[in-house]
Amino acid sequence: QKEVEQNSGPLSVPEGAIASLNCTYSDRVSQSFFWYRQYSGKSPELIMSIYSNGDKEDGRFTAQLNKASQYVSLLIRDSQPSDSATYLCAVKRNNRLAFGKGNQVVVIP
Amino acid sequence: GAVVSQHPSWVICKSGTSVKIECRSLDFQATTMFWYRQFPKQSLMLMATSNEGSKATYEQGVEKDKFLINHASLTLSTLTVTSAHPEDSSFYICSARVGRAAESGELFFGEGSRLTVL
Secondary structure, three states: OOOEEEOOOOEEEEOOOOEEEEEEEOOOOOOOEEEEEEOOOOOOEEEEEEOOOEEEEEOOEEEEEEOOOOEEEEEEOOOOHHHOEEEEEEEEEOOEEEEOOOEEEEEEO | OOOEEEEOOEEEEOOOOOEEEEEEEOOOOOOEEEEEEEOOOOOOEEEEEEEOOOOOEEOOOOOOOOEEEEEEEOOEEEEEEOOOOHHHOEEEEEEEOOOOHHHHOOOEEOOOEEEEEO
16 A cells, blocks of 8 residues: 555646545554645645644645545635646655655646 | 755756756755655655765665765755666655754755756
8 A cells, every 4th residue: 555645637627616636645643744736847845734633724725634534635726727736745754755646637727 | 935956957968977966955954855756747756865964864775876865064965866877867856844844744845856867
């Protein structure tokens, strides 16, 4: 089982709609969770961090964490063309970050 | 915010040559830096943890003699790909933690260096 798993395949959403991304992780003792955005050819940039169960909102982004089910999700409200990117889920384990493969999001104007 | 600067942003070299990539923390001291590698459409894979003043810690399967890491100061870590081959062509990214983020695990990334070995 991979440390961090994300759904495969690009996600196409109309402009203004909600994009929903999911991520599961294998190590139950993980405590820190992150979502990074990566534009094509660029390095990742942090957009959300979450450490406790529940929801955390920051602008149009909402991260949701459920430690019992070992999943973390990201919602992007009012999706904009500039949100088109690959979103990487990362989980802290043993003092290092493990990354998922990423979800490509395409926002269609 | 904290800035991690990486150089060069891209490099093309012949097979068998060595390439050095620099990673600098511009406005903070980084005792630990992390080197990742990313192949097209793949995830970031941690190669090694660079520790200032001591030997780097390499992940399983990463050849320490091929990927030389030096972290001689609190603001500079270098990765040297020795005797590069086409299969080493990849996107290399360094990262560091800052301040309180060091406890949470949050990473700041450099711009990345795209290596193409002919």
